[in-house]
Each structure stands twice: as C-alpha cells, then as structure tokens.
Amino acid sequence: MNGAMRGADDAGCSACVSGTAARPIFPFAALIGQASLQQALVLAAIDPGLGGVLISGPRGTAKSTAARALAELLPEGELVNLPLGASEDRLIGTLDIESVLRDGSVRFSPGLLAKAHRGVLYVDEVNLLPDALVDALLDAAASGVNTVERDGVSHSHDASFVLIGTMNPEEGELRPQLIDRFGLMVELQNAFEPQVRQAIVKARFAFDLDPVGFRTVYAEQQASYVQRIRSARAALPLLSFDDAVHARVSALCIDAAVDGLRADLVMLRAARALAAFERAGAVTVRHVERVADPVLLHRRRQHDSQHANQRRPESAAPTRDVAAGASGDTAASTTPSADSEWGYLPPEPTAALPVKGVIALDAKKR
Template identity: 75%
Template sequence: MNVSTDTPRGDASSTARTSFPFAALVGQASLQQALLLAAIDPGLGGVLVSGPRGTAKSTAARALAELLPEGELVTLPLGASEERLIGTLDIETALRDGAVKFSPGLLAKAHRGVLYVDEVNLLPDSLVDALLDAAASGMNTVERDGVSHSHAASFVLIGTMNPQEGELRPQLVDRFGLMVELENCFDPNVRQAIVKARLAFDADPRAFRASYATQQAAYVQRIHAARERLPQLAFDDALHEHVSRVCIDAAVDGLRADLVMLRAARALAALEGAAAITVGHVDHVAEAVLRHRRLNRETDTHARHASPPPAQQETRDSTEAPDAKTKPGSEGDWGQLPPEVAGTIHVKGVIPLPAKKR
C-alpha cells in the first residue's frame, strides 16, 4: 500500500516575528551568503555552521526563516526520536480500514521553511542521515510493515555545532552542502557594532525592526526573484572544467563537491541577477563548498606527518639502540616496536610463596 500526498503544515503565522532582522547582522557576510544560497536552492543540502558559543548561529537561523514567509522555523530538539522527526504510520488503522493514517513529524512541518538543528554533532547518526536525505531530495518517505507514505519536505537545513563539544563523522559532514566556520571576533570596532545593535534591539524591538524594514523586504524580493531565475541559468563546458580543476586541486573524495559547487555558483548568479554563471561565481562559493571536505583530509594528513611532542621524542630517542640500522616497520622487522622504559617499584617484606609439593 502506498500513499503519496502532501501533508498539512502548521500556520506560517506561528513563526515568531520578533526575531533579530537578517539585514541587521553584523560581521557575518559569509554566513549570510551561505544561508541565502541555501534558501534559493534548498537542494544544496543545507548549511553546517561551526563556531564557539555566542557567535549568533541561532540568531542567523531565526532571521533567515523570517525571509521565507511561506514557511516557518522548526527546531529539532536534541532528544527527539526518529518518529518525531519523520512522522508515524498507524498500522492498525491501515489493516482495519484499508486507509493510511499518517501523523506528520517535524520534516512535514518544516516544508518550505527552515529546519534548525542546534548541536547537530550530538545527534544520533540515524537522525542526521534522515535529515540529510530529506534535505537533499526534498521528500520524506515513511515505511512500516509494507505500508509507506511520502510527502514533500523541501526546507533549508541549518545545522550548528561547537567543535569543542565533538565532531560529526566525516561521512555526515560531507553531505552538508555548505559550511561556514565562525570565529570569535577580536576587532573592537566590530564587537562594539554588534553589541550596540543587540542592545538597541532589546531596548525596542519594534522600532529597531522598523528601521530595517526596507532592507528586509529587499531580501525577500531578491530570494523570490532568484528562485524564479534559477532554472534559466545553464552550466557551460568552461564552467565544468573550472569546477573539476578546483575540486581536484582540493583532493576531495567523490563528486559531491563538484555538484554542490555548480549549484551554489548558480544560486549566487541568480541572487545577483546575472545573465550567466561565471568562473567568478564559482570562486566566490568554493570555500564554503570545500571547507569541510578539504579540512578532514588536511587534518588527517597533518596528524600522520606531525612530529611527536619533544618529551615523547626524547624518550623515543633515548630508548632506541644507537647501532640500530633499521626502523620499526621496515622490511625485515615488520611489527617490531621500540623498547620502552618501564618503571620499577622496590617492595619490602615480600614473603616468598611456599614451594609446591610434588
């Protein structure tokens, strides 16, 4: 039995209208661009935002949701179950009445809006897989005992994480379309601008938001126009060649980086109202596409080639035989480990064990 219908969502008016304006974000140009590209083309696979506490990750997510009036901001709680995320099927009703009773989950509610996942690195892998599958395909399918139900689930996925609290598996990180890495701000002028804006918003949210109303409306119009323009932009051979070269130079695994880079460049061209996608558009989005894909490789390579700490190196040198001509692991002594200094403790008053009787 297979039923494929759209599922009713919550009213978009439930989205909080007291969020900090997207246009008022200070010092977050790279994050704003990545979020806008994902809003224009949700098929990019979402945006992973990494950074320490207090760098406006959740503020930016709520601000983007307000620019998508047809949707809303849906937050996935850290302890949510898979059923709450994807929805549930009432099998008893299906067997008794021959009709599928589907209870929608958060993916259905987030359709055409923003699905925000804070601390995505702390979620079970199965939940992250389901999130990324729906974000990439725009559909959610629930199957149970031969009964399935599918519904549209096109949303902007925003996952945030603090790297100090743990990392995502490389296989999951790679499936996020774009990544932005935020850092603490040490520029006094930028810090003052951020704090002043926040204090002004907290003091009078209505007046503060009114001062950015024109810019907010412009963002809404730009997103709408870019979505309309997106299918009209084509990829030429020169663009494909450039993207391939950039991804090969970054030594990424697979072809996902190539696909995301092309789509992100197209979304940027649509956002700018360009007549064609150029190499400049590719270069402008390349860092957000490659950061998390190239980072793992660079980190692993650095770890493999890094020298041991001085104390460890000194101990190793002092324990190796001075006349050794071969190194551990070389041909002829495969698997041999260098000797290590072992501490000894002198114990007084040890009573010897009696000899066994034969």
Template identity: 75%
Template sequence: MSEASARRAAFPFSALIGQAPLQQALLLAAVDPGIGGVLVSGPRGTAKSTAARALAELLPEGQFVTLPLGASEDRLIGTLDIESALRDASVRFSPGLLAKAHRGVLYVDEVNLLPDGLVDALLDAAASGVNTVERDGVSHTHDASFVLIGTMNPEEGELRPQLTDRFGLMVELQNCYDAHVRQTIVKARLAFDLDPVAFRASRAAEQNAYVARLRDARSALPRLLFDDEVHAHVSALCIAAGVDGLRADLVMLRAARALAALEKADAVTVAHVDRVSESVLLHRRRLQDDAEQPEGVSSASSASSHEATSTDSASTSSETDYGYLPPEPTGITRVKGVIPLNAKKR
C-alpha cells in the first residue's frame, strides 16, 4: 500500500470499540438497504463518520459518497439534457450522487441542517432502491441501492419528526465516561494513525469475516419468513410505543430478519425482534412501553389506579379537614357620594 493509500485507508470496522448498538444497526442496514438507512445522533467526537467509512469497506464495491451541506438537488439526483432529447430523441443523463453511491454508503453529516426537499429525495431512494429524474415530461430511472447514514448533533437542531420517522433505524451515541474504555479507544486510534498498514493487517481476518457474513446474510434473506408469533410480538411492541402508522412494524420485521440472516438462524424469532426493537422505536416512540410499567400492571390499569387513588385522596381530604367552612357569598354595600362612571352629569 502506498503512502497516499495509507492516508486514505479507513479505520477497520472490527476495531470499533464501545459501539455495539451502532455496529449492529449499520450491519442490518447493509444486509437489507430497504430498511431505510440509519440516523445517528450524538455529540462531536463519538466516531459517527469513522463508523460510516468503516462500513463502506465491507460492501461489494466499497463506495463511500458524502453529500455536502450545500449540494443542489441536481447534484444529488442527477440531470437530464432536455435539448438532446428533443433533438436526437435520446435521453442524455448525467448521474448524481445517488447513482455514484449505488452498492455503497451515502453519508450525510448534519442531516438535520439539509433542506427538507433533499432529505425527502434521499429517503425515497434509500427505501425504494431506485432513483427517477423527471424533466419536462422526460424521465430516467436507475438503480440506487445504498446504505444511507445520516448523522446529527442534537445541539445544532432537530430533524422534523416527519423526516425522522422515515429513517429505518436510529442510534443515540453518548460521551464515554469510563476511563478504561476511553484509554482503549485512544490507544487503538493512535496505533492506527502511527502505522495504518500494520494496524489494518492485524485486523484483516476479522474484516474478511465481516465481509463473508454480509455476503451470506444477503443471500439468505429471501428464505427467512415470519410466523404469527413474531407478527404478534411486533404489533404489541409498536402499539405499546404509540407509533404513528405501520412503518415501524415493517422496519422491525425487516431488521429482525436481517439480524437472523447475519446470525445464520433458520427462522426469525421473537428474540431477534427484541434485539432490534429499540433502534426501530427510539425515534418513533410516543408512549411509554408497558415494559417500563411495574410487573403485571398495564398502562390502562395504571391509569385507572391513578384515577381511583386521586378520588380516594379527595374523599379522605374532605373528611379530615376539620374546621373547614364552605364559601359564602358576600353582600354589596352602596357607598354614597360616588358617581357611577356611566352616569350623566346634570
């Protein structure tokens, strides 16, 4: 590897430390890009972009495309030469970033600062796997199957709920305050910066294992089905979280299937659903899950109990407030010599 190549080399995915939830979400989206991408929220310096670049190396073509904040819609989706279409009856298409990201990773840093129109186009392509460009009645469609990774720092503003919901999975990263973990991360990063070639060579076997797992999981995906128990469990989790619509159900099933494929399981199980549910519901949850209620108490029974307690408290309070006097109306005394405001002077 040349010195220039070494500088461009990505930090190995297998060497990421303390990022298990993020690694799982990225792998699931890589197995099934139809999940709709991963939204990663967290403060600066929590390895968001490092993880995204590391994932790209595991994919078939290793393509990593970055969407800059100032990009136009044409740069993202591509352009059509209308003049050539009218003159030669042929469509001349100039590919955009969506075409370049095909079979790779499309990375959007600070996605919460992008115009809503661009985010819509990104999410449409990520979910469907195709991109269509239309101009003056002329259209062109091409494959655009990629892993969409959007990152954001909550301190710099939120993403609209309508757009957040369209990301398949979400992971929230936190600052690490474990001294041992921090030291391990820093030591690994310093070793990589000092000699990228040697560091990557020490991880080659683990990296190749990840590549093989992704390849096998993608081929196994169509063979895995969902039984009624899995469907019922997904519905129960989504209802308990109070999600809008059915997108959460669909994404949870696809994510559970991708996890089962990664682990070479014979079927999708309730356990697979439980392990992906948090990343599916994190940005969609509107109610507290029943799991957070005391054992044996549902949300409905808890509300009824609270209402009954309030009524009992009121009754007890009224019985024990000795000396309490009910309110009485007070009389109005007319004062002589005061002229009403609406009276006319004579």
C-alpha cells in the first residue's frame, strides 16, 4: 500500500541538509496504508545495526516521503541525501596527508556518513548507485563505524545511522551481491481500493492547505513514537532469545533457502527491536514471525523448482514408455536412461542421396 503522500514524493516537505530552512514535514504517524513500511522503518530506527531498509515500488508511492518522516523521529532529526553522482571522498570523508607529513597531525574533513550520524542517510534509486559507494555505505551501516585510510594513515569515527534506499524495479534491479546487505525490504504497491485512495488524497490536501494545523493533529502520536523509539533503544541489551526463538528463526531461514547466516542474525535483531518497541518482557516466536517477511523478502530463493527438476526424470520415464506402447514403436524401449537423457526423442528417418566417387583416405590421415 501507499502512503498519504503518494504521488508527491518530491513535492513534500524536505528535511535534507541543504543549509536552508526546512519546510514542515509530513508526519510519520499520518502515513496511510503503510503499516509494513512503518514497522520496518521503526525497527531500523531502534537498531541501526540491522543494515537499513530497502523500499521497492513504482513511481509516486511515497518512498522518499516516508524516509523524511522517519528522520524527524530520531535524536538528531536530520536526513542526509546521498546523490548518485557523489564521489567516494564526499561519502566517507578525506584525510589531509600533507598535514601529517608537515606536523604529524591528522586533519579529517567529514563526509556524508559523518553528517548522517544518529540520523537518516537516504539514497534514492540505490539500484543505480556505483558499487564502490554502495560497499562503503553498507559497511558503515552494518558496523556503525566509518574508517578512512590514505597512504597508511587511518581515521575512524562513529557512523550510526538509519540507511534507507529506494528503487523502482522498472529502472533496474539491485545487484544480487548487494541486495542481501540491506537488513529489511518492503515492496510498495499501487493502491486500487477507492476508500484508501480517497483517504490519502484528503490527507494530502489537508496538509497542503494547513501544514501546521495538520501536524498539530498528529503531535501526540509523533511524540509517542519518539519516546517509544528512545525507550526501545535502551531496552535492547536487556532482551535475550530462548531456544524456541532460535529454532523458529532457523526453520524460517532454512525453508527460504537463504544463503549464509546473515538472515538469521537480522531476523533475531529485528524481532528483538520489535519486542523492545512493544515493551515486551522477552522476545517471542510471535515477534519472529511478524518480522520474517521483510527479512526474507529479498533473500528467499525458489528451491521448489530444484526439487521438481530432481523428480522430473523418474516421473517422465513412464510417460515415454506409455507413449511408446500406444504407438507400437519398439525403438522407444532402447532409449537412453531418463537420468541422463530426459526429453529424449526417438530418431526419425530422413531422405538420403547416394554419393559416387568417394575416395577413401589413408589410415594415417584419418
């Protein structure tokens, strides 16, 4: 489903770091029909170590609006935009090597990762971002630390931020080696329910006509989100996982045929963040099941077709025998085994012309 700012991603309120006064932001609590996206974003805000959220959907589905709305709920309340054409130095920062050689001091010029600390780093059309930039920002998002190295000199700083990447599948898929690095993924769809569309349009018009008044209506809900996110962050270290939770996570990941163990780790962290947000005393199997979809959506592999291919030779062999018996073709009984020649067709006679004057080659020339 889409949010209340559907169709107006860039016409909404901006909270990007630009040096200009920020316009009012559409409230996170006022998003309509985006429960799954709101949950994923809140979980990433509670535990930035999840690796961020990848939002996939067609144009005009309020992807950037949701990112801007989340930034307001974080401690710094800042959203930093990473342009597609940014250089690696612009992202991670630079070191002044000359100052090291001159007086032994390291002068570090912060990049976008430093500015996004405790806020949101937003990447629109992340599927079009160069590999080098994607690797750098995903590493920092997972570890919470950004390290810059130049000619044997290194500098590290905290870079704990919520990574939000958006993409339109029609403009190209995210590379397989990178998509797994995002912790959660949500797919947005166009809204075709009349009541939902009407509610979205009404909310949009109300916000455009009176942004301050509209935000006042949701002020209490917004404050509740802020408080609950802060409390959940503090509660994370107090929550643990019992054997039943671990067993359910393993079963879900095995059933999805995921590669590696990253899905298991992300699912446990997401379940813990959800339990903390709901002020639960412990992480339960129910929490795991509620976060499984966004964790596995981009990691799930279709292994049913593999099992079908393994069973196909045994099931296909009798079919050929029956066909051969019905047609009276005795040649079918001499066909190769089904395991090695599935799909075998018996040879058909073809017209041939005799050739005269064939000169046999000497045995050494054959």
